Amino acid sequence: MGSGSGVSCAVTLNTSLTPEQRARYQDVAQINQLLDSARTIALVGLSSDRQKASYFVAGYLKDEGYRIVPVNPKADTILGEKVYSDVASIPFPIDLIDIFRPPQDVDEIVNQAISRKEKGIDSPALWMQLRIINLPAAERALAAGLTVIVDKCVKMEHGRYRGGLHYAGMNTEIISARKRRR
Amino acid sequence: MMDRPAPRKFGFETRMVHAGHVPDAETGSRAVPIHQTTSYVFDSADQAAQLFELKQYGNIYTRISNPTTAVLEERLASLEGATGALAVASGMAAQFVALMTLLSPGDEVVASSHLYGGTVTQFKQTFLKLSLKVTLVDPHDEAAWERAITPKTRALYGETIGNPRGSILDLEKLAALARAHNIPLIIDNTFATPYLCRPIEHGATIVLHSATKFIGGHGNAIGGVILDSGNFDFSRFPSIAAPSPSYHNLRFFDTFGHYGFLMKARAETVRDVGACISPMNSFLLLQGLETLSLRMDRHVSNAQHIARYLEQNQQVAWVAYAGLPSHRDHALAQKYLPKGPGAVFSFGLKGEGGQVREDGKRFIEALELFSHLANVGDVRSLVIHPASTTHQQLTEEELAACGVGPEMIRLSVGLENVEDLLWDLDQAFHALSHSTRA
Numbered sequence: 001m002g003s004g005s006g007v008s009c010a011v012t013l014n015t016s017l018t019p020e021q022r023a024r025y026q027d028v029a030q031i032n033q034l035l036d037s038a039r040t041i042a043l044v045g046l047s048s049d050r051q052k053a054s055y056f057v058a059g060y061l062k063d064e065g066y067r068i069v070p071v072n073p074k075a076d077t078i079l080g081e082k083v084y085s086d087v088a089s090i091p092f093p094i095d096l097i098d099i100f101r102p103p104q105d106v107d108e109i110v111n112q113a114i115s116r117k118e119k120g121i122d123s124p125a126l127w128m129q130l131r132i133i134n135l136p137a138a139e140r141a142l143a144a145g146l147t148v149i150v151d152k153c154v155k156m157e158h159g160r161y162r163g164g165l166h167y168a169g170m171n172t173e174i175i176s177a178r179k180r181r182r
Numbered sequence: 183m184m185d186r187p188a189p190r191k192f193g194f195e196t197r198m199v200h201a202g203h204v205p206d207a208e209t210g211s212r213a214v215p216i217h218q219t220t221s222y223v224f225d226s227a228d229q230a231a232q233l234f235e236l237k238q239y240g241n242i243y244t245r246i247s248n249p250t251t252a253v254l255e256e257r258l259a260s261l262e263g264a265t266g267a268l269a270v271a272s273g274m275a276a277q278f279v280a281l282m283t284l285l286s287p288g289d290e291v292v293a294s295s296h297l298y299g300g301t302v303t304q305f306k307q308t309f310l311k312l313s314l315k316v317t318l319v320d321p322h323d324e325a326a327w328e329r330a331i332t333p334k335t336r337a338l339y340g341e342t343i344g345n346p347r348g349s350i351l352d353l354e355k356l357a358a359l360a361r362a363h364n365i366p367l368i369i370d371n372t373f374a375t376p377y378l379c380r381p382i383e384h385g386a387t388i389v390l391h392s393a394t395k396f397i398g399g400h401g402n403a404i405g406g407v408i409l410d411s412g413n414f415d416f417s418r419f420p421s422i423a424a425p426s427p428s429y430h431n432l433r434f435f436d437t438f439g440h441y442g443f444l445m446k447a448r449a450e451t452v453r454d455v456g457a458c459i460s461p462m463n464s465f466l467l468l469q470g471l472e473t474l475s476l477r478m479d480r481h482v483s484n485a486q487h488i489a490r491y492l493e494q495n496q497q498v499a500w501v502a503y504a505g506l507p508s509h510r511d512h513a514l515a516q517k518y519l520p521k522g523p524g525a526v527f528s529f530g531l532k533g534e535g536g537q538v539r540e541d542g543k544r545f546i547e548a549l550e551l552f553s554h555l556a557n558v559g560d561v562r563s564l565v566i567h568p569a570s571t572t573h574q575q576l577t578e579e580e581l582a583a584c585g586v587g588p589e590m591i592r593l594s595v596g597l598e599n600v601e602d603l604l605w606d607l608d609q610a611f612h613a614l615s616h617s618t619r620a
Contacts, residue, residue: 014265014412014440028189051430053437059237063229130439153439164239166202167247169255169448170266170441175192175200180207 015151016133025138025150031157034125034147038095041154042069042087042124044109045100048078054100055079057129057155064158069094087112093122098154099132106134114144129153194261194377199472202256216465217249236429236449244461246453251464257471258397258407261376262389265412266444268452269405269464273372273392274300275457276406278308280368280388282455283447284336284421287313291337292330294321294351296344296585299572301370321351322510327359336419337366342381342518343373346568346585346592347502348527350511353518357385366414372396372559373524377478382411384518388443393467395559396524399477403466405459408447412440422446428454477561477597482522484563484603485595491604492529497611499589503527525596526558530589531614535578539588541614542567546591548613551598551606563596563603 015022041061046054046068058079062068070078073085084090087097087109097113099106106128117123125147128134138148159165160172192200203214222241224230232238241247255267270276281291293305295318305316319326321340331338338360340351353369360367366387371379375396381389391397393405416422416435422443425431428450435442452458470477482505489503501508504515504523515523531541545567546554552565556572566572569588578588595603 051425051432051437053439056237056437059232063232063238156441159239166239166256167241167249167252168239168266168441169247169252169259169268169444171201171256171259171264173260174204175197175260176204177200179205179210 014130016131017151021135021150025135025148026152030147031149031152032161034096034127034149035154035158035161038066038125040067040069040092040094041096041098042071042084042090042094043098043100044071044087045105046070046072046078046083047100048072048075053129057098057100057153060155061158064162087124088115094124095122096125096127096154098127098129100129101132103128103132103134103137106132106137110137110141113141113146117144117146125149127152127154130156195475197257197260198474201260202253214250214253214465214468216461217244218461219248220244236432236445245456245458246448248458248461248464250461250468251459254393254405254459254464254468254471255407257468258376258391258393259409261380261471261474262371262409263376263380263382263411264389264409265440266410268408268444268448269393269459269467270408270452271406271457271459272404273370273390273394273406274304275455276390276392276408277301277304277370279447279451279455279457280390280408281309281314281337283443283451284366284419285312285314286421288334289336290315290317290332290334291339292317292319292327292335293338294340294344294349295319296321296347296349297341298345298370298372321349324352324355324359327356331359331363331365335363335365336421337368339368339370341370341373342379343504343524343526346528346590348504348509348511348523350504350514350518350523352514353381353384353386360387361385364415364418366419373526374519375474375478375524377475378482378519378521378524382409382413387411387414394557396478396481397471397474397559398467399470399474399559399561400466401557401560401562403463403470405463405467408444410440410444414443416442426450478521478525480597481525481595484597484600485525485527485593486522487600488593488595488603488607489527489529491607495607495611497532497615499530499532501527501529503529526592526594528590528592530587531591533589535588539569542588542591543570544617545610545614548610549606550609551602552593558592558594560594561597563598564594566592568592 043058046058058068070083072083075083113124126141127149130153138150141148166172221243233240233242251269255269259267293316317330319330357367368388369381369386370390372392372395389409391407393407423435434446438445486505489501492498493501504511552563568586573586
C-alpha cells in the first residue's frame with residue numbers, strides 16, 4: 001500500500017452506489033494499488049479553464065509526480081502537456097484513464113480502452129469521476145479484464161490515502177493504530 | 183482455510199479514540215501532538231502557489247488549518263457521520279461562520295425559538311447589522327415553520343435538545359420540510375453530542391457544536407465545530423455555487439463537490455473572519471472526546487435520577503426533562519435520543535413573583551456540590567438561576583415571554599456520585615423551607 005497507512009475501515013460516504021456496487025466498483029485495495037502503480041494518467045475531458053474541477057485534479061496529479069495526458073478535442077496544450085483528441089490516438093502506454101465526460105460518452109471511451117488492450121498497447125484502468133456513472137460500460141470494461149472504479153474522485157482518493165485530505169478536516173475514514181509508513 | 187474477514191466499519195467507541203489520528207511516520211507519537219505553530223514551511227515556491235490556489239491539500243497558516251485541529255475535525259466528522267468538519271473558536275463562532283458562508287445580505291433563516299439565549303442575541307442583534315433576518319417559530323408548531331419560509335429563506339435552524347425547556351426537535355419532519363424547499367437544515371447538537379444523537383442520520387445537512395460543553399467535557403477549553411453531511415446539492419445555492427471573487431471566480435460546489443461548503447467556510451469565511459481555534463484547545467477537546475461515551479452514559483443516568491427525584495419533591499412545581507414521561511416531548515426523545523436526552527434541564531420552584539425569585543437565589547446559595555456558574559456540560563454538576571443572573575435585567579413580564587420564569591433553576595448534571603448530588607439538593611431544599619421569610 002505504499003506510503004499510505006493501513007486501512008481497515010470501509011469508505012462509505014458520498015456515493016450514490018449501493019453497497020454491492022461499491023464493493024464491485026470502489027474496492028479500497030484496488031484504489032490504493034492503482035494510485036501506487038499508475039505512472040501515466042490520461043484525463044478525458046480535461047478543461048483548459050483553470051477553475052474547473054478537472055484542471056484542479058490534473059494539476060494536483062502532476063504535482064504528485066504522475067505523468068498527465070490531456071484528452072480534449074478542442075485544445076493543443078493544457079498544463080504544459082500535449083493534448084490528444086481521444087484515447088485511441090495516444091501513441092504510448094497509459095496506466096489509467098480518468099473520465100470527466102457525461103455518462104453517455106463513457107461507452108466510446110471504454111471501446112477505445114478495450115481496443116488498446118486487444119492491440120497489446122496497454123491495459124489501462126478506467127476511472128469514472130464523482131457522479132459519472134455508466135454501469136453497463138463499466139461491466140464491459142471488467143469483462144475485458146480492465147480495472148474499473150466508478151463515482152470517485154482521483155484527487156480526493158489520493159488525498160485520502162496520502163494524508164493531505166485529512167489536513168482539510170475531511171473524514172478520510174482511515175482508522176489505524178499502526179505507524180504511518182513513509 | 184478460513185476466509186479473511188471482510189473490512190469492518192468500526193464502532194463509535196473505537197472511532198472516538200482513533201479516528202483522525204494515525205501515528206506519524208517520523209516519531210510515532212501515540213498521543214495527538216500539539217502543533218503549537220502559526221505557520222508551515224513550504225516545500226517549494228510552486229507548492230506554495232498551489233496551496234494558496236487550493237489546488238494542493240496542506241497547511242499554510244493556523245488561522246486556516248492546523249494538524250492538531252485536523253485530528254479534532256476528522257474525529258468529530260467520523261463520530262457524526264459527516265463528510266468533514268471545520269473547528270473554530272467557539273460554538274458562537276461555529277454558528278456565525280456556518281451562516282456567513284450560506285447567507286448574503288437580505289437572506290432569511292427560520293429558526294426554533296427554543297434556542298440558547300446567546301444564539302438569539304446573535305441572530306437578532308448582530309445579524310440585523312448584516313441585513314440578515316431570522317424568524318423564530320415555536321418548534322412544535324409545524325405549520326408555523328412552513329408559514330415562516332419565504333423565497334428568501336436559505337436555511338432552517340434548531341437545537342436537538344432546546345433551551346430552556348428541554349424540548350426535542352422533530353428532526354425528520356424538519357428535514358422533510360427543508361428538502362421540500364431545497365434548503366439545508368442546520369442542527370445545533372451541543373446538548374446531545376454525537377453519542378446520544380446523530381442528526382445527519384435523520385436528514386440534517388449541517389451540524390454545529392459548542393465543543394466547549396460535553397465534547398471537551400471538563401470545562402477547560404472553548405471551541406466550536408461545523409460538520410457537513412455532504413448530502414446537500416448546493417448547485418443552485420447562490421453563495422456556494424456562484425463564482426468566488428476572492429479565488430479567481432472559483433465555483434466551490436463545482437470544483438469540490440460534497441466538500442464545497444466546508445472548503446468555502448474554511449478558505450473564505452474563517453480566513454476572513456479570523457475565528458480560529460487554538461491548537462492547545464483542540465488538544466484539550468480531543469482529550470475529552472476520547473471518553474465521551476463513558477461520560478455521557480453517566481451524565482444521563484445521573485440526570486435521570488435527579489429529574490425523578492425533583493419531580494417527586496413537594497417544593498418543586500415542574501421539571502422539564504424529556505427523559506420523564508411527563509415531558510411533552512418524551513416520545514420524541516425516545517425516538518431520537520434512545521440513550522437519554524442529555525443532562526441539562528431546568529425545574530421550577532413552587533411560589534410566585536419576587537418571593538420565588540428570592541427563593542431561587544437562596545436555593546443556589548445553599549448548594550455545596552453544584553457549582554454556580556454560566557456553563558453546561560462539565561464533569562462537575564453546575565447550576566444557575568437565570569432570573570437572578572443571565573436574565574436579571576428583565577421584568578417579570580419579559581421573563582415570562584422568553585420562557586424563563588423567576589422560579590426556574592437550570593442544572594447541568596455532572597459525574598459525581600449520584601447519592602451525593604441528591605443529598606446536596608435535599609439539604610438545599612431543607613435550608614429553603616427552614617429559613618426565615620420576610
